[in-house]
Amino acid sequence: MLAEDVACDPRNVLPATVYNSANHRVNLYRDDDVSVDYRGPEVTVENLVRLLTGRHHVDTPRSKRLLSDENSNILIFLAGHGADGFLKFQDDEILSSQDLADALEQMYQQRRYGKVLLMLETCQASTLAEQLISPNIIAIGSSARGESSYSHGVDFQLGNTIIDRFTYYTLSFFESQKRMETEYLLQQQDIRRRALSHVGATWRPPTPRSGVNFKSLADLFSTYSPHLLGAHAIPRTDLLLPPATTRDISVYDFFAAASSPLIRIETLYPTLNFDWSQTATADTLRTDEASSANGKNMTSQHRSATATLHVRSTSLQTSTRLTIFTALSTLVTLILLAHSM
Numbered sequence: 001m002l003a004e005d006v007a008c009d010p011r012n013v014l015p016a017t018v019y020n021s022a023n024h025r026v027n028l029y030r031d032d033d034v035s036v037d038y039r040g041p042e043v044t045v046e047n048l049v050r051l052l053t054g055r056h057h058v059d060t061p062r063s064k065r066l067l068s069d070e071n072s073n074i075l076i077f078l079a080g081h082g083a084d085g086f087l088k089f090q091d092d093e094i095l096s097s098q099d100l101a102d103a104l105e106q107m108y109q110q111r112r113y114g115k116v117l118l119m120l121e122t123c124q125a126s127t128l129a130e131q132l133i134s135p136n137i138i139a140i141g142s143s144a145r146g147e148s149s150y151s152h153g154v155d156f157q158l159g160n161t162i163i164d165r166f167t168y169y170t171l172s173f174f175e176s177q178k179r180m181e182t183e184y185l186l187q188q189q190d191i192r193r194r195a196l197s198h199v200g201a202t203w204r205p206p207t208p209r210s211g212v213n214f215k216s217l218a219d220l221f222s223t224y225s226p227h228l229l230g231a232h233a234i235p236r237t238d239l240l241l242p243p244a245t246t247r248d249i250s251v252y253d254f255f256a257a258a259s260s261p262l263i264r265i266e267t268l269y270p271t272l273n274f275d276w277s278q279t280a281t282a283d284t285l286r287t288d289e290a291s292s293a294n295g296k297n298m299t300s301q302h303r304s305a306t307a308t309l310h311v312r313s314t315s316l317q318t319s320t321r322l323t324i325f326t327a328l329s330t331l332v333t334l335i336l337l338a339h340s341m
Helices: 045-053 097-109 125-129 165-196 217-221 281-301
Strands: 073-079 086-089 093-096 115-121 137-141 261-263 322-324 331-337
Touching (some): 045 097, 093 097, 097 115, 097 125, 115 125, 125 137, 165 217
Parallel strands (some): 073 331, 115 137
Antiparallel strands (some): 086 093
């Protein structure tokens, strides 16, 4: 959902553009990886509630529906202006904490989700999650009661701030994972060069580093430092059904396209002889490769269910083929930009 009060604002000196950094490297408004299903006047509290609960008008197309079920992991990201217990929509109406709690409870009763990650970026953001009662919802806000949510940096050409600190440090977390994956890939390329220098060498695939392949929600939440945010981002985890904890739940259950890559050894080392019988990694790689194909099909099938801005995280771009781990459950990303920062 995109209110379009930034790209279409007459005060925007770069019309039809939305940037998240002062270098203007990526225009989010035109990027192929960003799909918008609800624009301008369509961004209302009523449409959000209908979207979550599935109570649509009969003529609503599939692209504007959230086609989820009890196996779906849903990310809801609400960003805009707000205060104690509410979020503003278009400066005309508000979404209250009770409205949000009621909608999510209807989703639970209708078995429309498995887990929900609710991320809130507004002043006094955590108050929006106070009325939640439904199981398996993890919530985190950019600020606590009585605190403001601050912006990060200024674009002097536009004469405005263009990203909030909470979003900035969320993106930084995933960028840091990308750098770790790049370092790992470079290490393996170096090993490949050394292996190829020996005629008739036999190569055994390395076991991937666990630190690269799994990052939990607890890891993400730990990056929200009060010193960096200027506020306290305190997660609400009491609704998780035991024995699950945020340390058991991967961030890639919700941020699907940022899944950790594993190298396809046959592609990296086509001239070497492989001794698959002496390594447990062989069957694992083949199994995960099949899972990857299923996951890609699943993502394609449910693309129409992405009922708002679907920003696919940038995966590692190399000429080397990568096996991508994707979650086995339906992965639906729901991001709502209710109002400009």
